[in-house]
Amino acid sequence: MPSRSSDVILKVDNLKKYFPIQKGFFKKTVGNIKAVDDVSLFINRGETLGLVGESGSGKTTLGRCILRVIEPTAGDVYFNYEGDLVNLAGLSGRQMHEARRHLQMIFQDPYSSLDPRMIVSDIIAEPLYANKLLKGEGLRRRVRELVELVGLEKSQLRRYPHAFSGGQRQRIGIARALATSPKLIVADEPVSALDVSIQAQILNLLQDLQGQFELTYLFIAHDLSVIEHISDRVAVMYVGKIVELAKTESIFIGPKHPYTEALLSAVPQLDPETKTQRIILPGEVANPANPPSGCYFHPRCNYARDICKQVMPPWEEIEPEHYVVCHFAKELKLKGVD
Numbered sequence: 232m233p234s235r236s237s238d239v240i241l242k243v244d245n246l247k248k249y250f251p252i253q254k255g256f257f258k259k260t261v262g263n264i265k266a267v268d269d270v271s272l273f274i275n276r277g278e279t280l281g282l283v284g285e286s287g288s289g290k291t292t293l294g295r296c297i298l299r300v301i302e303p304t305a306g307d308v309y310f311n312y313e314g315d316l317v318n319l320a321g322l323s324g325r326q327m328h329e330a331r332r333h334l335q336m337i338f339q340d341p342y343s344s345l346d347p348r349m350i351v352s353d354i355i356a357e358p359l360y361a362n363k364l365l366k367g368e369g370l371r372r373r374v375r376e377l378v379e380l381v382g383l384e385k386s387q388l389r390r391y392p393h394a395f396s397g398g399q400r401q402r403i404g405i406a407r408a409l410a411t412s413p414k415l416i417v418a419d420e421p422v423s424a425l426d427v428s429i430q431a432q433i434l435n436l437l438q439d440l441q442g443q444f445e446l447t448y449l450f451i452a453h454d455l456s457v458i459e460h461i462s463d464r465v466a467v468m469y470v471g472k473i474v475e476l477a478k479t480e481s482i483f484i485g486p487k488h489p490y491t492e493a494l495l496s497a498v499p500q501l502d503p504e505t506k507t508q509r510i511i512l513p514g515e516v517a518n519p520a521n522p523p524s525g526c527y528f529h530p531r532c533n534y535a536r537d538i539c540k541q542v543m544p545p546w547e548e549i550e551p552e553h554y555v556v557c558h559f560a561k562e563l564k565l566k567g568v569d
Contacts, residue, residue, distance in 0.1 A: 241274040246306030266292040268471035279448040281462030289471040294417040335408040339420040341400035345392040352388040377406040398429035477553040484567045487555040492565040
C-alpha cells in the first residue's frame, strides 16, 4: 500500500456484488452470480489504474459499484475528496449526490450514452445544472470552454448526437464528464467502439486532460495494448476477483499469475519477425454462479497442483507494490512481453 493516506484518492476494501438467481412463482433465491467477489484495490491521486480482463469478468460491474451506480452487496469504498477518506457506502442519498460531482464516468458506447433528443450544449450543461453549480451566462461560457477543450467547435453546440461521428460523440461524453471538475473518472472501455486511428486520438486527449487537470482514472479495457499505453498500474480481473495488481512495467515484463501470462501472450508484437507462443487456455471461463473450489483459475491453469483445487490462495504482496493471488507466484517463472 502507499506510504501516506494522502496519496490515495480511492480505496476499495472487500467489495462484493452478488446478483441473486431466483426461480419459481415465489421468486425463491437459489443462488448468486458473484459478479464482483471480495475485491480490494487502491488508486493514487493523479494516476491511471488500468483494469483488464475477459468479457464477463466483472470489470464494468466493479466500476459501477465504486460510483454506486449500482449498490454493492458488501464492502467499503473510500473516496478522498475533502482531505479525508470518506466511505461512499455509508453516505445518504443527499450526501452521495454531493460527492458524485467529484466522481464521473465515461461510457463505452458514445451513442447510447447520449440523449438523442438533446442538443450538445444541453448534454454538456446537464451535470452543471443538476448540481446547481452554474447558470445563465456562466453556464453557457463553461459549456463553450468544455467543447473547445475536447477538440470540437462552438458552432457544433446546437447539433444533435446523430450528426457526429463515433469519435466526436465520445469527445462530447468526455466534455460532459469534465463539466463538474471531477477528481476521479471511471472510463469504461471508452475506445473499444472506435476505429483504431480514432482510439489513439481519444487516448491522447485523455492523457492531455489528465496532465492539465490532475485527473485520476480507473481505465477499464480488454485490450492490453491500450492498457499498456495509458496505465501507471494494472489490475487483472478474473471471474469477479483481482488476481494481480502491479505497476504496468512489472506486469508486462514479469507477470506473476498464470492468467496474466496467458493474456500477455495474445498481445501483438510490433516486429513482424518476432514469433510469440500463444498460450491457449483449456476449458471455459469459470461460471460466476458456481465457481470452482479453491483457486477459480485452477481448471484452466497449466501450473495447478492439488492445493490449488482445495484452497483459495491469499492476496499477497510478493514484491514491493506487486500483489498477486497465487500459491506458487514466488517460484513460477512466467513469460511477459519482450
